[in-house]
Amino acid sequence: xxPMTTRESASSVSTPLYLSFELGERDWKLAFSIGLGQRxxxxxxxxxxxxxxxxxxxxxxxxFGLAADCPVRxxxxxxRDGFWLHRALLARGxxxxxxxxxxxxxxxxxxxxxxxxxxAEKLNEMLLRHHAGGRRVWHVVxxxxxxxxxxxxxxxxxxxxxxDRTRLRNRIQGLLATxxxxxxxAGGGAAALGTARRWDGTPLPTGLVARLRREWARLxxxxxxxxxxxxxxxxxxxxxxATAQCSRRLARLRAIGPxxxxxxxxxxxxxxxxxxRREVGGLLGLTPTPSQSGAERRExxxxxxxxxxxxxxxxxxxxxxxxxxxxxxxxxxxQARYARGGPRLRRIGIVALARKLVIALWxxxxxxxxxxxxxxxx
Numbered sequence: 115x116x117p118m119t120t121r122e123s124a125s126s127v128s129t130p131l132y133l134s135f136e137l138g139e140r141d142w143k144l145a146f147s148i149g150l151g152q153r154x155x156x157x158x159x160x161x162x163x164x165x166x167x168x169x170x171x172x173x174x175x176x177x178f179g180l181a182a183d184c185p186v187r188x189x190x191x192x193x194r195d196g197f198w199l200h201r202a203l204l205a206r207g208x209x210x211x212x213x214x215x216x217x218x219x220x221x222x223x224x225x226x227x228x229x230x231x232x233x234a235e236k237l238n239e240m241l242l243r244h245h246a247g248g249r250r251v252w253h254v255v256x257x258x259x260x261x262x263x264x265x266x267x268x269x270x271x272x273x274x275x276x277x278d279r280t281r282l283r284n285r286i287q288g289l290l291a292t293x294x295x296x297x298x299x300a301g302g303g304a305a306a307l308g309t310a311r312r313w314d315g316t317p318l319p320t321g322l323v324a325r326l327r328r329e330w331a332r333l334x335x336x337x338x339x340x341x342x343x344x345x346x347x348x349x350x351x352x353x354x355x356a357t358a359q360c361s362r363r364l365a366r367l368r369a370i371g372p373x374x375x376x377x378x379x380x381x382x383x384x385x386x387x388x389x390x391r392r393e394v395g396g397l398l399g400l401t402p403t404p405s406q407s408g409a410e411r412r413e414x415x416x417x418x419x420x421x422x423x424x425x426x427x428x429x430x431x432x433x434x435x436x437x438x439x440x441x442x443x444x445x446x447x448x449q450a451r452y453a454r455g456g457p458r459l460r461r462i463g464i465v466a467l468a469r470k471l472v473i474a475l476w477x478x479x480x481x482x483x484x485x486x487x488x489x490x491x492x
Contacts, residue, residue, distance in 0.1 A: 131180055132245070133171065133208075134237035135190035135199070136230045137161070145234035146174040150242050154235050164202060189241045191215040192255045200257055211244070213237070216419065217253035262385040265357050268350060269377050272343045273423070275336050282333040286326060293318060299333075347376055357384035360479055366490050367478075369438035374431055381424055382472075383479045391473045398425045400469035416465060425468075432468040442487035444470055 129148050136143035138161060146155040155174055159166045175184060186208045190199065192215060203210040218240065220226070244251045258266075283299055290297050294313035297306055307326045310318055318326075351361050351372065361379035364370050370378075388394050395401045399419040405412050418425070436445050444467060452463025474485040484490075 128184060129178075129180060130185045130187050130245075131171070131174055131178065132238055132241050133174070133186060133188040134234050134241055135188065136234040136237065137190055137193065137195050137199070138230065139194075141230075142167075143230040143234040144170055145231075145238040146170075146178070147238050147242065148178050148180070150239070150246075154238050156231055156234065168206070185209065187241065187245055189213055189237055189244075191218070191237070197257050197263065201260070211241075212255040212257055213240075214253040214255055219252075256386060258385050261355075262357065262380075265350070265355075265384075266380050268343060268347055269373070269380060272340060272347070272373075275340050275343070279333065279336045279340065282329055282336065286329050286333070289322060289326060289329075293322070344372075347372065351376060360384045363479060364475065367439075367475075367485075368489050368491055369431070369434040374427065374434075377424075377427060378475065381421070383476060388476060388480070391476070394473050394476045395469050396420070398428055398469075398472060400425065400428065400465065400472070428468040428472050429464055432464050432471050435467070435471055439485075439488055441489070442485055444474065444485060444487075446487070 132147050134145045134154075136145075140161055142159050142161050144157040144159065144167075146157070147153075155177060157170050157174075159170060171186060172182070174180075175182060188203055188208050188210045190210075190212065192212050197212065200210050200212050218236070240248075240251050286299060287297075290310070295310050295318070297310055307318075307323060307330065312318060317323075351358050351365070357379045360383050361372075361375040364378055364383075365372060365375035382397065386397070388397075392401065396417070397420050399417045399422075401417045401419075403414040403417050405414050435442070436448060439445055447470075448463055448467045452460050452466075455463070471485075474483075477483040478485060
């Protein structure tokens with residue numbers, strides 16, 4: 115009897131087609147396969163051309179002898195392209211996952227081959243292992259809905275403008291310092307620039323004054339934009355959606371103002387479905403990283419995965435919690451364990467407190483469990 119070929123055996127059963135993307139600005143590398151131990155089919159296409167992608171999937175089905183309606187499973191790394199491709203693939207009936215790039219295993223040799231083709235092939239292999247039941251192959255990114263993703267722009271734009279405002283203030287102060295002038299940048303700063311005097315009592319050079327006035331105009335424009343965004347955020351917190359409800363709930367606690375409440379709601383608690391406290395700590399990179407080999411055991415510190423801005427926000431919120439919630443159980447725990455130590459021990463303790471506080475806030479939002487000893491605003 116003639117043995118069945120790979121193409122014939124694939125067509126006789128409902129074998130899925132596995133597709134991995136290596137996304138680039140100009141070109142996309144595609145890797146197709148139907149099982150482990152098989153050499154992938156590599157293709158290159160122009161970026162963002164979905165009709166070409168449909169043709170490549172049809173050709174891959176034909177090449178592997180699959181049915182025209184066989185399921186397709188795909189993956190790509192989270193990065194510059196965001197989630198639009200994920201939504202486009204789901205609209206085509208393709209089971210896609212977006213992968214955290216930092217969780218992909220790599221060769222630990224000092225020198226290793228690296229190319230888009232090899233990356234696509236590695237992703238395809240890990241995609242097969244993922245669908246075969248591997249739980250620790252990689253970390254899958256939770257994709258927000260378009261509405262939830264759109265709500266995140268408000269606070270992110272505000273943070274960008276605040277950074278621009280700080281740079282402009284520092285630039286103006288630096289230009290004045292080159293002539294020995296110290297000026298308080300408050301209301302009416304443009305008029306004060308014209309009357310400022312150097313170390314010898316002479317006026318500032320005309321070219322410098324003109325530049326300072328232009329920098330001041332940019333600073334005022336950025337300040338007006340920040341005020342407009344804060345007013346829009348106040349309006350957004352009154353709307354009847356899950357993010358606004360979560361932000362209002364968080365804002366009831368002392369130590370949490372509108373900025374922290376909206377950021378935690380739009381970035382962390384408003385749309386994510388955490389299953390346990392480990393996932394909450396892991397999102398902010400506040401999980402421990404033990405190192406154990408034989409009799410040697412040591413702690414390498416926190417993982418520092420996820421968004422560094424959210425991690426810094428959690429640490430800042432922990433300091434505010436100590437100030438405005440001094441009688442809460444978390445504050446008493448910190449005071450008993452870390453407050454009497456040196457500066458280094460207090461810094462370590464505030465990171466531990468930040469992790470406990472974020473988990474307590476998650477329980478407060480998800481399960482209505484008020485942190486022990488916490489006080490609500492009047």
